[in-house]
Amino acid sequence: MTAVKALVFDVFGTVVDWRSGVARALKPFLVAHGRPEMDPFALADAWRKQYQPAMEEVRSGRREFTRLDVLHRENLEKVMQAAGIDAAPADLDALNLAWHALDPWPDVLLGLYRLKRKFFLAPLSNGNILLLANMAKRAGLPWDAILGAEPARAYKPDPRAYLNTAEILGIKPHELCLVAAHNGDLRAARKAGLATAFIPRPTEHGPGQTIDLVAEDPWDWVAADFQDLAEKTGA
């Protein structure tokens, strides 16, 4: 595994707790819109459920590359319609920025600062550059560059998302390692020739989570969290 020069990270779920962060933003929004009885976590889940279908339009070629901020905003409109909430566009614009202001899991900052001494670090997320940069600025994530779907012009698990990222970094796919809490993401990365590291995030989807609790394939590294990954990679 000494060939690995750069670590790239899935972000939503792996680096940050999107569900708590989005629910936190939804809570006062629901109160302000006269629906305090609604569960903000359920609404966060509903919003996230629109994520894959929206990207699939781009992956399939039916739609030209469109950044995630735009997809999130469209999805929010659908979620609000389904929930029967009538909100001003400016309020929805503001709520859409919840995805820019998510908190990292507790082990992330210490782990990243240690990993940064040995590796080039960047997000390889389906989030757009602005979203990821605002998140990093707020949380102090020490990325060396902001990579992902927007510079790669492709959404994971499209192989181009992984391969274009290696090309931007001027390295071979096997010199690039994806760190993710999702076995499916890692399977696609491995198929594209990347090295792989799994970190479980057993409460990403809340207390009743049933998926991605364990490594389902023999990934190159399996670690308990980012600090353990630093330990295991000798960083």
Next chain:
Amino acid sequence: MTAVKALVFDVFGTVVDWRSGVARALKPFLVAHGRPEMDPFALADAWRKQYQPAMEEVRSGRREFTRLDVLHRENLEKVMQAAGIDAAPADLDALNLAWHALDPWPDVLLGLYRLKRKFFLAPLSNGNILLLANMAKRAGLPWDAILGAEPARAYKPDPRAYLNTAEILGIKPHELCLVAAHNGDLRAARKAGLATAFIPRPTEHGPGQTIDLVAEDPWDWVAADFQDLAEKTGA
């Protein structure tokens, strides 16, 4: 000027001293290739002289977007041929990385750390993402994102380089300010609707520099260096 939300920086000349850095890498290379009598600064200038014509091929549409590392490598080949130096491709590959390892001017780090408290900071350089990220990692430049020609898919002074950068940042052109030591870059930025800040770098081209010694137009800010710019912008 309070509308400005993000500062983007020209890099070669404005943030880093490319001429000294490239000459520093050329010096041992010339010794190793039996040409210790050659002036590494003159050779650095000759290499840099190929920069605009190479990008012009892309700007004119005669060539598809090609990142600067590739153009630098091709230009180096020409420079070596003209100088009658026969070097192995691997040696030229290594020398090409001189552009990734340039030192910032003395005021840059203190200025950027102060500016970062108030503004979103990114390079808006013709350098590619890897070059700029390696430079930032080595020098400790605290960018919030790595922007520039590669994510914008256009070389300055093509207006798309400025406008696509504002679009990636989700802001209007007048909310984006270019900081540069080059009046021509600022003229193109202003034409595209950006705010402008001039910083003189009177030794960028060596002791006999005759161009860009002063602000040639009434730019929105004119500062002595990055620390003075922080002062003048209230950062």
